[in-house]
Amino acid sequence: MISSIITRLEETIKRFEFTNFSYTQLKRPLSILIYKDWLKQGLNAEMTYLEKHLAIKAKPQTQWPSAKSVIVIAQNYIPHPSSHNPLPLNEVQIAKYAQGHDYHHWFLQKLDDLCKELKSQFPGEDFVAMTDSAPIMERNWAYESGLGWFGKNSCLINKDYGSFHFLGEIVTSLELQARKDLHHDLCGSCTKCIDACPTMAIEEGKKIDANKCISYWTIETRKTPPKSIINNFTNWLFGCDICQDVCPWNIKNFKLTKNINNKPNVNQLVDDLHWLLQESNHQLKKKLKGSPLLRTGPVGLKKNAIIIAGNFGLTQLKKNICQYLNHPTLGEVSHWALAEFENPDRITE
Ligand code: B12
Ligand code: SF4
Ligand code: SF4
Incomplete structure (x- = not known):
């Protein structure tokens, strides 16, 4: 592609001030067999939509026939680029990506705005924006366009800004060659992520077993986790x-100070959980408007709150939990928590 077109393309993208961007040809993904194998081993748990996505992921042109290339955008979320009204929660832990407005809205909007700009620059070409929910292998395309390497925790890591970033893509009919070389794997002999994962969800070969991952259990399903995980x-x-908190590339780039083994203040933890369990679903929904926490919804959050109460033996919340004993989704986990209050071998104090 002639250099004046590249210059126009890159200048347009740079005006949006993302953390980083790159692009490459959109062909059969290098890691498609790894994805296929992951599904075959059932590591996707009940996220069956990932099986349905396989054919399009292997050949993106089945969904976007004119597509020749993919522009990949990385956007850091420390500090969070789109802050949300604070919730009365101090001692429960919320993933950093979710401590702001939902990126499925503001980040996608920004990518859509970029598509409009690109369309005005290149009127005959197609541009389609996506982040997270489209059938495209986001980490793979970030890797193939040189934006980072796959860590042993499977996250896409860049040596200059770690892994706490969202990935977004613009699939386009423009013909682009890879902007950067592939990023070297800089994990070396480090195994900090594998050693720190409390549920042993990280397998050999940079794979996560979603059946064991806390992220899966707290966001993607309302089911009660098995005993070995809960x-x-x-x-x-x-x-x-x-x-990611233990990864040296994040510690270096974000100067993380919080020790992952810090114990929460129990009185404040009780207040947090009390709020979540007492608030009506309707009220919770209203307060969470625009937050990613809505993905699991008020019932999912209550499930997670009951698990925390059970694990910390917060008998002060017994009455709050008892009200859910006959709830169709929360009944099982409520019975588990009450039994846990009586368990002398409970591990978290
Ligand atoms: C399903 C899903 C999940 C599942 C499964 C995660 C997993 N690791 O598989 C669950 C619910 C557990 C999850 C959790 C999280 N997720 Co998620 N998730 C996705 C989703 C929708 C699909 C991922 C997928 O296909 N998994 C299957 C595996 C096999 O593929 P993969 O994760 O891409 O991993 C690749 C590497 O392992 C690589 N690989 C491994 N070995 C080798 C060797 C070689 C030589 C090569 C070439 C490649 C290679 O091949 C795989 C395929 O490309 C993507 C969005 C998307 N459409 O891609 C977001 C996405 C991966 N998630 C994201 C985030 C932010 C998270 C969390 C951090 C959220 C949180 N704080 O709780 C955690 C991180 C947990 C973790 N360690 O991965 C970001 C990651 C950004 C980044 N910098 O990496 C994404 C890209 C969403 C986005 N648009 O920003 N997630
Ligand atoms: S449980 Fe936590 S530490 Fe383990 S793989 Fe999932 S996100 Fe990473
Ligand atoms: S903690 Fe170590 S092994 Fe894990 S992703 Fe980071 S550098 Fe790689």
Whole structure:
């Protein structure tokens, strides 16, 4: 592609001030067999939509026939680029990406705005924006366009800005060659993420077993986790950052100071959980408007709150939990928590 077109393209993208961007040809993804194998092993848990996405992920042109290239955007979320009204929650843990407005809205909007600009620059070409929910292998395309390497925790990491970033893409009919070389793998002999994961969800070969991952259990499903997993939730209410918090590339770039083993203040933790369990679903929905926490919804958050109460033995919340004993979704987890209050071997104190 001639250099004046590249200059116009890059100048337009740079005006949006994302953390980083790159692009490459959109062909069969390098890591498609790894994805296929992951599904075959059932590591996707009940996220069956990932199986349905396989054919399009392997050949993006089945969904976007004119597509020749993909522009990949990385956007850091420390500090969060779009802050949300603070919730009365101090001691439960919420993944950093979710401590602001939902990126499925503001980030996608920004990518859509960029598409409009690009369309005005290149009227005959197609541009389609996506982040997270489209059938495209986001980490793969970020890797193939040179934006980072796959860490052992499977996250896309860049040596200059770690892994706490969202990925977004613009699929386009423009013909582009890779802007950068592939990024070297800089994990070396480090195994900090594998050692720190409390549920042993990180497998050999940079794979996560979603059946064991706290992020999956707190966001993607309202089911009660199995015994081997539930006791390791500590105070995670939504998502989990442990395997990224311990990563030297994040510690270096974000100067993280919080020790992942810090114990929460129990009185404040009780207040947080009391609020979540007492508030009506309708009120919770209103207060969470625009927040990613809405993905799991008020019932999902209450499930996670009951698990935290059970694990920390917060008998002060017994009455609040008892009201859900006959609830169709929360009944099982409420019975578990009450039994846990009586369990002398409970691990979290
Ligand atoms: C399903 C999903 C999940 C699942 C499964 C996660 C997983 N690791 O598989 C769950 C619910 C557990 C999850 C959790 C999280 N997620 Co998520 N998730 C997705 C989603 C929708 C699909 C991921 C997927 O296909 N998984 C299957 C595996 C096999 O693919 P993969 O994760 O891309 O991993 C690649 C590497 O393992 C690589 N690979 C491994 N070994 C080798 C070797 C070689 C040689 C090569 C070439 C490649 C390679 O191949 C895989 C395929 O490309 C993507 C969005 C998307 N459409 O891609 C977001 C996405 C991956 N999630 C994201 C985020 C932010 C998270 C969380 C941090 C949220 C949180 N704090 O709780 C955690 C991180 C947990 C973790 N360690 O991965 C970001 C990641 C950004 C980044 N910098 O990496 C994404 C890209 C969303 C976005 N648009 O920003 N997630
Ligand atoms: S997100 Fe948490 S539970 Fe999932 S792999 Fe990372 S450390 Fe383990
Ligand atoms: S903690 Fe270590 S092994 Fe894990 S992703 Fe970071 S550098 Fe790689």
